[in-house]
Amino acid sequence: MTQTKAAPASGTKRKKSLGQRFVKGLRDYWQYYILLLPALAYFLIFCYGPMYGAQIAFRNFIANKGIWGSPWVGFDHFVRFFKGVYFWDLIRNTLVISVYGLIAGFPFPIILALSLNEVKNDMFKKTVQTITYAPYFISTVVMCGMLIAFLNPSTGIINKFITALGGEAIPFLSKENMFPSIYVWSGIWQGTGWGSVIYIAALSGVSPELLEAATLDGASRMQKIWYVNIPAIFPTMVIMLILNSGSLLSVGYEKIYLLQSPLNTATSEVISTYVYKTGLVSAQYSFSTAVGLFNSVVNLVLLIIVNTIARKLNETSLW
Amino acid sequence: MSAAVKNRIRSSKGDLVFNIFNTIFLIIVTIITLYPLIFVVSASISDPNMVNSGKMWLWPIGFTLDGYNRVFANSDIWIGYRNTIFYTVFGTLLNLAVTIPCAYALAKKSLPGRKFFNFLFLFTMFFSGGLIPLYMLVKTLLLLDTIWAVLLPTAASIWNIIITRTFLETTIPDGLEEAAEIDGCSTFMKFFKIILPLSAPIIAVMALFYGVGHWNSYFNEMIFLSDRNKFPLQVFLRELIIITQMDTNGQTITSTEAQSIAEQQRLAGIIKYSIMVVSTLPIICVYPFLQRFFVKGVMVGSIKG
Numbered sequence: 001m002t003q004t005k006a007a008p009a010s011g012t013k014r015k016k017s018l019g020q021r022f023v024k025g026l027r028d029y030w031q032y033y034i035l036l037l038p039a040l041a042y043f044l045i046f047c048y049g050p051m052y053g054a055q056i057a058f059r060n061f062i063a064n065k066g067i068w069g070s071p072w073v074g075f076d077h078f079v080r081f082f083k084g085v086y087f088w089d090l091i092r093n094t095l096v097i098s099v100y101g102l103i104a105g106f107p108f109p110i111i112l113a114l115s116l117n118e119v120k121n122d123m124f125k126k127t128v129q130t131i132t133y134a135p136y137f138i139s140t141v142v143m144c145g146m147l148i149a150f151l152n153p154s155t156g157i158i159n160k161f162i163t164a165l166g167g168e169a170i171p172f173l174s175k176e177n178m179f180p181s182i183y184v185w186s187g188i189w190q191g192t193g194w195g196s197v198i199y200i201a202a203l204s205g206v207s208p209e210l211l212e213a214a215t216l217d218g219a220s221r222m223q224k225i226w227y228v229n230i231p232a233i234f235p236t237m238v239i240m241l242i243l244n245s246g247s248l249l250s251v252g253y254e255k256i257y258l259l260q261s262p263l264n265t266a267t268s269e270v271i272s273t274y275v276y277k278t279g280l281v282s283a284q285y286s287f288s289t290a291v292g293l294f295n296s297v298v299n300l301v302l303l304i305i306v307n308t309i310a311r312k313l314n315e316t317s318l319w
Numbered sequence: 320m321s322a323a324v325k326n327r328i329r330s331s332k333g334d335l336v337f338n339i340f341n342t343i344f345l346i347i348v349t350i351i352t353l354y355p356l357i358f359v360v361s362a363s364i365s366d367p368n369m370v371n372s373g374k375m376w377l378w379p380i381g382f383t384l385d386g387y388n389r390v391f392a393n394s395d396i397w398i399g400y401r402n403t404i405f406y407t408v409f410g411t412l413l414n415l416a417v418t419i420p421c422a423y424a425l426a427k428k429s430l431p432g433r434k435f436f437n438f439l440f441l442f443t444m445f446f447s448g449g450l451i452p453l454y455m456l457v458k459t460l461l462l463l464d465t466i467w468a469v470l471l472p473t474a475a476s477i478w479n480i481i482i483t484r485t486f487l488e489t490t491i492p493d494g495l496e497e498a499a500e501i502d503g504c505s506t507f508m509k510f511f512k513i514i515l516p517l518s519a520p521i522i523a524v525m526a527l528f529y530g531v532g533h534w535n536s537y538f539n540e541m542i543f544l545s546d547r548n549k550f551p552l553q554v555f556l557r558e559l560i561i562i563t564q565m566d567t568n569g570q571t572i573t574s575t576e577a578q579s580i581a582e583q584q585r586l587a588g589i590i591k592y593s594i595m596v597v598s599t600l601p602i603i604c605v606y607p608f609l610q611r612f613f614v615k616g617v618m619v620g621s622i623k624g
Binding site for chain 2: 021022025029031032033035036038039040042043045046047048049050051052053054056112115116118119120124127128129130131132133134135137138139140141142144145146148149150154155157160161163164189192193197200220221222246253254257258272275276279280285288289292293295296297299300303
């Protein structure tokens, strides 16, 4: 996950010119470069290609003139987006859903991992793990299908429980103020088990001697969790937090798009779904690319900021 | 001496209380996770009227296979299944052919330019050109509505490359490679004769990660494909279980879809749960047996590289 430290410089001990080193590297390692080639081609074409194409955000893209032939308009599309009526709504919706998801979703995998780590019975532990990981493998489409079916105001099981308890059926997906909660809590249901794996891995690295010493000192189970286990997985927690905060402005369109209806767009329209609609549905290529580019840049900046803070505070860093 | 015994008794009592609460907590978590899954399976084999009226809330009532009969009578499901299997198998093979050699090369510490390639690949994890430029690229390369539009844009994942690289770095002993080199093994021979056989566990993990990704993916397929004969299962599922139901929630639909949707709506109550089961079953069936591989993959990836 984290970057490795710089490998010791290649076998050439004596200083050679860049050209000489290049030729020697190619001669000694050409077979490695061939193994690397498919991946290199993939990343250059399908990851850096779109980055190159993203320059249409600064142009008025005209299909038959191509990227280079289209007139340069600078930041016009960005300005139009910032001044547009949807701008603050989009930012607010995106941030509400992602910050809510980050805060509500973050503790659950940790609690589950700490709890599983205390189980001595292997059979029970395995069973709980198998069951709690399972939802992660359900596709987004099926997940959303389940949500829509369960939350249906007339036939959904959740409303059946509510009416059975004397309450009134709630048309959940038509209520705009409920959308963030539906999105976030269904995500927690689906992701908690799988999210705990990484913490379980980190917990398996806690030294038994340390726990034994704590036991001899009379520490209770809770105290051992609090003073030994949690500090042990703290670096993992920080890394996960950095990674998550790097995507604060990119709520996935895959799930939101499927749960969206005209009745809840007031809270469910986020930047990524807006990009999809303006770009591929109404074919405003340049404008939509500008919106997407804005999103990517903000994400990158957020990631760098959080990573820098984390490195200053406790020397944990992604790179 | 007696103090130590006392201490042990006290702590074992605390232990017992802790264990009870911990077990109860985990059982509650398990029930919350399991309930929706059991409900879907039960609903798929129950009398639709019982499901819609809420009388069926846990175990099946009025056993019927009508839902499944309808699902299997739907040719879209079969087309989708065929295409999904195709995309999953060939997509995964392509993923492996790109990922494993790349990870091996990057695991070679003395490779000149290793840092550069690492950065070049890692950067794509944190920054992307966006959806529209990708769409335009696929269009420019004349891949729209071809199987390549499904296979190529997801040919590798940097995350999986890192996991594989870490595995190779930590499990293949340096001495082994050196010995092979002394014996006159070329890099290719080393890779195919030594590294690949030793990497069987990570290849399994990667095949599973990528495979599940292909099986569940719908968005790229939805935007890149327009020929219904090429649609994977998830795209048909979206039509069958999302659009039909969203319609009842007030979603406007195009007139061309209206007729088929009206027909599907009549059946939606019966078939929606069956479809969920049919589409998820292959993964849920193999998953318990492969779970330890998945977990191993995450664990390998979480070791600091």
